[in-house]
Amino acid sequence: MEYETIQLAHGSGGRLSAELVSRLFLPRFGNETLNRLEDQAVVDFSQGRLALTTDSFVVDPLFFPGGDIGDLAINGTVNDVCMSGATPLYLAAAFIIEEGLPLSILHRVLLSMENAVKGAGVQIVTGDTKVVNRGCCDKLFITTTGVGRVPEGVNISAAKLEAGDKVILSGTIADHGMAILTSREGLSFASRVQSDTAPLNGLVAEMLRVSPLIHAMRDPTRGGLATTLNEFAASSRVGIMLEEAAVPVRPEVRGACEVLGIDPMYVANEGKLVAVVPAQVADKIVAAMRSHPLGREAVIIGEVVADKQGLVVMRTTLGAQRIVDMPVGEQLPRIC
């Protein structure tokens, strides 16, 4: 490359833009579709239903224990696609880059995206790069959009919870958010806290293989498990009763939450899912999840109830009940 930092001309659509794409992007993500370098990707798509999702990633810092903005941007969008039960197939990636960003940083992020793309078994088929003047964005933002195919017979929606359904969590909560926060605050005692960023499409495929009867499913990112379950309860006009003792939290994460006065129920996850399923298939689905590396700690954490409409209620380890409300303020900006 001619320069060692990003120049405004790298976003001009001219020769330096072309060099950025051919030297940095294509060696990582090249495939028959992307290599055509058209302004849009044209891909085969068989009959049926298409799942579409988009997310902007603005995480600060760019690199954190357990991951970086690159794998987060891939895994986050893969996860949003597969939470509908869809098989993620194609991704689009749009970069907003601050002038002066060292190319070595961009390169490291792209390597990480490359690994994540391979890990999830998807393809980036189109993209965009914009460069803004120094001070007009903070280093690097990545917006990824995902397209997937929804299998026949699968109809997953936050509005489909029914009384008696079981609530399944795939593993420990609050890892990602606490990894960002403790790395930002430089808390050395919390150095073992790692982000859980991971692609969940393999786990979802296992779950659907044993039963397509999943009612609702979501990855509890911003706002954490509390927010996702509140959205489920509101959409389906039911109550959700949780057992606090059943919700797994790693000791080091619980410790960091206690020191900082943060409730792990509201902290972002990036490699976990919560599913609401009919009681009769719950154990079978949990067993299937536990056979997958990303679901080894899968557990039933509660159930759907007909009363307490719109509320999420937690039975605490002391036997009391407390309402787990929607968060009002921002706990952790730029967590993803």
Added chain:
Amino acid sequence: MEYETIQLAHGSGGRLSAELVSRLFLPRFGNETLNRLEDQAVVDFSQGRLALTTDSFVVDPLFFPGGDIGDLAINGTVNDVCMSGATPLYLAAAFIIEEGLPLSILHRVLLSMENAVKGAGVQIVTGDTKVVNRGCCDKLFITTTGVGRVPEGVNISAAKLEAGDKVILSGTIADHGMAILTSREGLSFASRVQSDTAPLNGLVAEMLRVSPLIHAMRDPTRGGLATTLNEFAASSRVGIMLEEAAVPVRPEVRGACEVLGIDPMYVANEGKLVAVVPAQVADKIVAAMRSHPLGREAVIIGEVVADKQGLVVMRTTLGAQRIVDMPVGEQLPRIC
């Protein structure tokens, strides 16, 4: 709304995020799919090929003569989809918003997006909002992703140019870029220069109706007509010979270009297309374009030649020939 400016909590995924979506976004863009507020949209998609495109819009200023970041973000992505010959159907929109942005500004942008969505006959089916701290982005960035269906028998690609093909331009060049630049520079003599932002899917449908035999088609945005034609020539390993006198430029735009020492061939357009078609259908396609409001000034500006491989050459009004090269530097950052 509880606040008059954007708070970090508007990006938290909590109650204020929900309010932002329900009070500002859904009233503008609501449809059966978006209203479900899932993390991904699931839409019908019939058998065939899917066109996918993504673009981040970082234009500065947000509002400019003839448009704003809102209609630009819709029209730009609609245009990238339809340049493949596809019918644009679904859009995803991701917002990165600076803390403290007046809600009135966001509201104005959303109204403009609403009009653009209706004008193009598409739907926004999913989206995302992130809020970053003051100073971490410049007011508002919007990334839009578009999905369309490619009709059978249509195969448009920059690699399909053949010697003898005609190059058709849909109208005047350099309007958008010069509108941004003159408004940024506060050049009062250029106050009549207006952006050409417009959705081109209707025009493309007209063109395909008379002939599906379009070889290549693109909207010459960043880098202008010169860059697009250079990409065509390189992809297809042919030469392109242009007639300078045939390329339409509005007098006020030409005047502004001359004062600022800018070549209109390199200036961005946001409502124009260039198509390369077999000679035998060229006149029929031009006639069809002229019957559409966005193609009234459509004109043949040149042809594809077998020699001069990879080069774009212009016969000037004085009879000389000059090479129209790819731009190297950034002429106008944040033009879109």
